[in-house]
Amino acid sequence: MNKIYKVAVIGGGASGLMCAVDLCSGKNALLGKDVFILERNDRVGKKLIATGNGQGNLMNERFGAENYRGEKAFVDDFIRIAKEIDLESYLNGLGIPLCTLKDGKKYPLSRQASSVLDTLRAYLSFKGCITETNAFVKSVKSRKEYFVLTTENGEYFAEKVVMATGGTCAKQFGTDGYSYILAEKFGHKKTALYPALVQLKTEMNAIKGLKGLKEVASVTAYKNGKPIKNSVGDILFTDFGVSGNTVFQVSSAFDGVGDEFLSIEFLPELSLEQLIEIINKRLSLKHIDKSEALSGVLNKRVGQAVLKLAKTSSAVDIANAVKNFKLKVTGNLGFNFAQVTKGGIATKDVNALTMESKLVKDFYIVGETLDVDGDCGGYNVTFAFVSGIIASRAIKTNI
Ligand SMILES: Cc1cc2nc3c(=O)[nH]c(=O)nc-3n(C[C@H](O)[C@H](O)[C@H](O)COP(=O)(O)OP(=O)(O)OC[C@H]3O[C@@H](n4cnc5c(N)ncnc54)[C@H](O)[C@@H]3O)c2cc1C
Numbered sequence: 031m032n033k034i035y036k037v038a039v040i041g042g043g044a045s046g047l048m049c050a051v052d053l054c055s056g057k058n059a060l061l062g063k064d065v066f067i068l069e070r071n072d073r074v075g076k077k078l079i080a081t082g083n084g085q086g087n088l089m090n091e092r093f094g095a096e097n098y099r100g101e102k103a104f105v106d107d108f109i110r111i112a113k114e115i116d117l118e119s120y121l122n123g124l125g126i127p128l129c130t131l132k133d134g135k136k137y138p139l140s141r142q143a144s145s146v147l148d149t150l151r152a153y154l155s156f157k158g159c160i161t162e163t164n165a166f167v168k169s170v171k172s173r174k175e176y177f178v179l180t181t182e183n184g185e186y187f188a189e190k191v192v193m194a195t196g197g198t199c200a201k202q203f204g205t206d207g208y209s210y211i212l213a214e215k216f217g218h219k220k221t222a223l224y225p226a227l228v229q230l231k232t233e234m235n236a237i238k239g240l241k242g243l244k245e246v247a248s249v250t251a252y253k254n255g256k257p258i259k260n261s262v263g264d265i266l267f268t269d270f271g272v273s274g275n276t277v278f279q280v281s282s283a284f285d286g287v288g289d290e291f292l293s294i295e296f297l298p299e300l301s302l303e304q305l306i307e308i309i310n311k312r313l314s315l316k317h318i319d320k321s322e323a324l325s326g327v328l329n330k331r332v333g334q335a336v337l338k339l340a341k342t343s344s345a346v347d348i349a350n351a352v353k354n355f356k357l358k359v360t361g362n363l364g365f366n367f368a369q370v371t372k373g374g375i376a377t378k379d380v381n382a383l384t385m386e387s388k389l390v391k392d393f394y395i396v397g398e399t400l401d402v403d404g405d406c407g408g409y410n411v412t413f414a415f416v417s418g419i420i421a422s423r424a425i426k427t428n429i
Pocket of ligand 1 (some may be wrong): 077409412414
């Protein structure tokens with residue numbers, strides 16, 4: 031029989047790499063030769079280097095339970111431990127200093143996600159940690175004192191296993207949902223899966239003339255008549271619906287069930303009263319036709335679309351249409367365009383303090399595989415990194 035490693039990490043993405051780094055460092059560090067990573071791609075960290083448009087939005091200055099969806103108790107524990115770990119100092123200690131932008135997003139000072147991957151890889155190589163690429167783990171089986179991991183290249187043995195195989199979106203990076211098959215074999219359940227941080231399909235009638243336009247707006251996601259999530263920033267009109275930062279941010283409010291729509295507030299910097307006054311003034315000028323009530327106030331094409339939705343040509347109705355431009359959401363572009371998976375392995379069967387399965391001893395689940403998803407803005411990489419560190423620390427104290 032081949033060597034029995036102390037820890038096998040399945041998946042060389044954000045959570046798996048960080049877990050392996052932590053396993054080889056600090057108090058009770060393991061020897062690099064006792065930790066190995068199995069990655070199905072020909073390289074580790076393919077998704078990590080694509081984050082933040084290649085700049086690596088790793089964290090956010092504003093950080094709390096309100097930025098995550100998932101089981102409340104699990105998320106609360108995660109936030110508390112994450113604050114204790116202090117990821118920014120941790121990264122700094124590894125040689126990855128961060129910078130913070132005005133909107134709170136934190137990036138590596140280099141503004142290159144690839145520099146983060148290079149540093150993690152350099153650390154693992156310095157510690158002698160073994161990485162097998164092109165190693166797709168087909169099955170994990172539990173024997174009495176170790177696990178057997180089967181890949182196309184053969185079998186590997188480990189005392190403890192960390193499953194860091196990601197979710198089911200952006201399968202070009204190696205994440206096609208096989209994670210759930212591996213975990214379900216051990217009795218774990220998955221919750222409903224839905225693409226999040228994704229472009230939205232909407233009814234097209236009201237916006238068909240707007241394709242290609244990018245506007246600043248306050249966008250609110252409504253579900254069954256209730257406002258669920260709001261974001262202010264860019265919205266881009268496309269031939270399928272809407273995209274842009276605000277849309278990514280609010281998209282996680284939707285799951286395809288019930289009545290879902292967006293309320294777009296153009297000119298969010300103006301109050302309704304200010305807008306009514308501006309429109310009234312324009313309508314009082316004899317040389318301005320009613321059909322031009324919004325020209326010079328909004329982009330002409332947006333103005334025309336808004337006027338079509340206004341109940342009457344009164345300034346009040348027009349201003350209300352500017353402030354509450356409703357669009358029915360009919361779907362999204364799907365998992366391959368999404369940045370994160372909403373839903374995943376149910377966290378009721380995973381210990382938030384250790385990331386160890388409550389069903390199988392010595393089996394840990396970290397990162398996006400779990401039913402936790404974060405807002406757009408660095409929250410998902412933070413969850414991946416920190417959950418990897420939490421698992422590592424529990425392993426190091428138990429080995
Ligand atoms: C284009 C894009 C941009 C993003 N930008 C940001 C951003 O700026 N900020 C942010 O916070 N989040 C961002 N995200 C989300 C973030 O990247 C993920 O949530 C995070 O990488 C999840 O980490 P993970 O370790 O759980 O999974 P992943 O990073 O997806 O890694 C999982 C790894 O496991 C491997 N694997 C899967 N199955 C197997 C198997 N059976 N055997 C062996 N290996 C396997 C995969 O090949 C992959 O390398 C972005 C996502 C995308 C797609």
